[in-house]
Amino acid sequence: MADGAARPGAELLAFERFRAASAQPPAYGYGQGGRGLRALRAREFGRLAGTVYLDHAGATLFPESQLRSFTRDLLENVYGNPHSQNISSRLTQDTVDQVRYRVLAHFGTSPEDYSVVFTAGSTAALKLVAEAFPWSRGSLFCYLTDSHTSAVGMRAVAAARGATCVPVRPEALRPQEERGAAPAAVGPDGQPPHLFCYPAQSNFAGTRYPLAWAGEAAAGRLCPAGEGAPGRWFALLDAAAYAGTSPLDLSAHPADFVALSFYKILGFPTGLGALLVHRRAAPLLRKTYFGGGTAAAYLAGEDFYVPRPSLAERFEDGTIPFLDVIALKHGFDALERLTGGMENVQQHTFTLARYTYTALRALRYPSGAPVVRIYCDSAFCSPEVQGPVINFNVLDAEGRVVGYSQVEKMASLFNIQLRTGCFCNTGACQRHLGLSDDMVKKHLQAGHVCGDDVDLVDGQPTGSVRISFGYMSTLEDAQAFLRFIIATRLRPQSSQPGPRAAPGEAGTAPAETEAQSTVPATVPTTVPATVSTTVPATVSTTVPATVSATVPTTVSTTVPATVSTTVPATVSTTVPATVTQWPVGPRGLLYDRSWMVVNHNGICLSQKQEPRLCLVQPCIDLQQKIMVVRAKGMEPIEVPLEETGEWAPICQSKVCADRVKTYDCGEKISSWLSRFLGRSCHLIKQSSDFQRNAKKSRGKGQSAGTQATLSLVNEAQYLLVNRSSVLELQRQLSASDENGREESFPMRDLISRFRANIITSGASAFEEEKWEAISVGSLHFQVSGPCHRCQMICIDQQTGQRNQDVFQKLSESRERKVNFGVYLMHTSLDSSSPCLLSVGSQVIPVLKENAECHDLPAPEKHHDVVS
Template sequence: MGNTTSTHVCPSVSAPVSLKHDSQHKVILRKRSMPLSVLTLGCVPAPSYYESYCPSSQETTVADRDEKLSFDPPPLYAYSTHDSDLNVDSASAAYKTFLKTYPEYHSTWILDSLRRSDFARLDRAGETYVDYMGGSLYPESLIRVHTEFLQQNILGNTHSVSNASSLSSACADEARQAVLQYFKAPAGYTVVFTANASAALKLIGEAFPFQEGSSYVLSADSHNSVHGIRKFASQRGAQVTYIESTPRGGLDLADAKHILADNKPKSRHAQPSLFALTGQSNVSNSKNPLSLIKYASALGYSTLLDAAALAPTSVFSLAEHSVDAMAISFYKMFGFPTGVGALVVKESFLEQLERPWFAGGTVDVVQAPGMLYTMVGEPHERFEDGTINYLNLPAVTEGLRFLSAYLPFLPLRLSTLTHHLVSSLSELRHDGTGTPVARVLSRVPSNRVKTVGGQSDCGSTVSLIFLSPSGEMLPLSFIEHAATSQNISLRTGCMCNPGGAAALLDVRDDMALLYPGVTMRDFEQQVGRELGVVRISLGLASNFQDVWRVIQFATDMGKEEVRAAMWNAWAEEKIGMAY
């Protein structure tokens, strides 16, 4: 498929999980010695299609490569049994044009192989999934490997010393090490397993020693789970200060530094203060400067990074950005398992936190009746309330190894697809009036990634609104209904990010007019229009065909006859629901 030759070689894989007994007869996992697991890269044999279009290195010339860039047909994944012949021809022509503009897309061919081997269900179902910011899709091989592991082993509650419990504990330890290695954590970090990133953020909020004179500084363009920490801060007398969002989301570096300096603690110990940084916005597509972590730390702040939206498609190193604590969700990174997140945190920072309660698994001795208790010795265990999700932790280990193999290719692929999507949407016009069909509100990448291993200055999320021929915003419920009818899975609303959405929709001033008990319906009546955006987010399994179908859907919105038919179908369903 690419414009250079490649040999289909099955990479070295790690040995399967096996057991051995130590001198005390405790069952432990044999450590995997290879960086890649049995599911990494799939080792899928190449179809005859590639034999036709990937000549040997001796036969390939510069002229051949140039010709291939212009005439390479769309790959097999670009076709669906649900497409008409006309659509297949349109997709083929669009793909050729796309490759002329973005020839670097060829370098990500390995993700096409992944699409066929692990996400073929998308094309079988004719589904276009563009909600990776809501949740990534699981690779089928990860499910197979994990299911086989569960079928062949016996796992028990980690709060015991039986063989089954020892195996679970060994799996948990291995998963912790896999997380630390994936994020290149230096010595002194540990991992607290939680239900999700929100639970990890709550752990910090409830246990951070806020007091009178403390500060909690955060960006307006943050997830509600980051905003929620302000409840703990204000209840203990701390000052909550916001860094305003820019009109396109994110924050201004100079403004952020100014606010951090103005609110810095007089003493790190006497006035413990916290700075929470959103690594990447889930609605505005902004990546905030990670240099703020070091800057805030130098001023005396403890630092917290919400990396839930950043980690799935970006390389992040704790050795380079030594944040005190970082929250992630694994289902957003590789789709499975849900219900497992992590707080990657410095052990020294954990020692500063003051838990408001204790639970099973977090204590060594509890006096009952009485008030005495002693927490367990391991720092991470003091924050893992009850029983951790031990059945799914082996999938975390395999999932991280899986993602590490493909992560270098993702920024390049997603950069080309995002640029193409944004430019195509911006050019669409209504057939009757010539007015724009859509308005992209989120931040657009300033530069294209052109090499494998490069990093984008933005994410791969496009937040927009669709417009009527007269320029009014089309209802979000209509867009979602129309997209669903065409098997497109997207997201509408404010994405649990009120500050970022308000910036994009230019209603930041209206935020100041809100009152206790106000509802979203009240807010919309105050503003005079519906609030929210349409979000298209790309990820691990995204390809050209997904973006092409979204563009075709948006093109239909500009065709009066087609849009009217979709509107009537939506209106009829609304009437039926009312009845």
């Protein structure tokens, strides 16, 4: 449900004022008035310096001492396969059993009442119940519509085995006193078993449902369609989201089945969960498959199989991840030592959530309109009904939703990590956002799928923004988030960076942290051997043009079109030069975006992870067939343009989910980059014989069977930017500046932020979005769509300084969609003769059907180019 704001304002709510207004003093930290928490963060979570991590509902974080303790354990002991009988294996068996006891003790129970079956996570635990429950004709599977996808997915198994699946909306469940006496929990033999499944905490909005429902469900009182139905009821509690920040006492609320994920509680290990099974429900579960370790005896040639006696042994197929299981012991030890217990965690995290909720709902535009729309089922009055989760959408001054993708991109500029979408909970998303079933289907038809960034369809939000707190979260984290909302929605834009903080303090805009204030950050994700500047390019085979020979062509509607490149080039280490033309290959401009820097795991490094990449300056020398790489304080280094015998082939690289064949450019350049960046990395180049096909469909003019090929670009061979569009953006930014200073965003520097390889001028602002195709001399290009911009455009490519104004201004002026520039693909390329893209070429656009663009010349008209 949408919750309105309470009182107008645009200032940050002081925590002391919040504390004074609370009926009971809110609990914060773990003693010493919060000083203990600051010490804990510094000692155990130093890696969070400068980062605001607000996705604990997705995955919480592990403390350093947990890993040190676990590592010491591994170094001091020999743990063998628990299915063997030698000494090291017996040690593993005994240790794993001890961990089972520790898990049950954490949840207030013991092996006398529950069994622990280790699984690959809570999803695997839910799947286990779905497959092992004895469904039959007449069985009912009732599930709360506010359940996680993994719980809703159980209905496919239940329905296939004859059960009737009944979705239950939360508002349909009446309080216990309104439902009357419970029917008999156990029916006569032969009657079908039923199952009720619900989450202890919604992973969408943090709503907490009564743990007492487990007992009511077992009594058959929670499924409206099942009231009075003969048979026995069982309760399945999905505690994955709840258990991360709250105590769960199964002795007081003994659900039949409890699904868990340990990384939600401890941060490490991941990929490990458990199904806790009450002894009364254990005899119910059946399985067909039997794997290694689960059989007491079986025959290979006859249908004879005897399962192991204990539930865990029967259902833990194969060898469990025993080292990960052993890691749990160290995780629970660290959690108890650092916090004093889950009751303290619950109070601390709820205080942070309630404070943030109170401050957030009070924010108003000058008109009195709310800044956010919060989705919740309570007023954050108690941790019994609300978890430390805040779900919301940002609104503009007119009350329209700002797409969650834009909010996430802006948040990243402040080093704030949050989560967006529907959070694997379509039912809750529909309920809170008012999305009908037909609307969800319509969004799918419009191209939206779970997990993408299609945040608005016809102005209707497809999801929302979620922040969540963990036991190591601080008041500074909450206030940094609130300052981010205030700075981006309620304070007039200026050319100055957003809210400042001390170096390394959470919530500081990235360029303002201590490391980044001295090290500019830039470089496209594929780290092409080019750094786009707006220096016009000229070419000569001896003049190294930067890899993205961004030969911008200019198009004129009434004025002759001009073309200039953004490719910086140097003839030598001391003499700068420009290029007037550049060769075109089947993947785009020759050698353009063919290299990228990867870390020691082969993962592409971008300026998001490595700010110092902006200082790397590569240039191409066509005559010598080398790339010269320079950086301040480093001797220039040469890299061959083509593969040599020293290069090692690797095939594990990925670009935009595409697997690409690449070559490692050798140890020499690897050492050079590693020394400069201060981390182990490699330079890799796309193999010349590898063909990566474009995903977009064939454009007009392409013959059947032809398909455009790509270098290491995101989506298309070329990116075109219209100089007039940049001028309009500059005008808007200058108007937002208190003093109207254009020098805050010089044209040269502003153009370079968009890293285009074709720049046009002479057309009206954003006219390029109405083009279907263009011709530049003998070359023909199909427009394949707009370029959806990320927060990278906020980085000054000359200095590496970050400023959110560019992204925010585009978000406001472009109907909250940050599109800028268009993608181009070759519609035909004559490979029999060399092609050149040149400054001064004629540029002719072809309009889309029904596009209104009165200033454009007729397609058959040609214009000379102004030099």
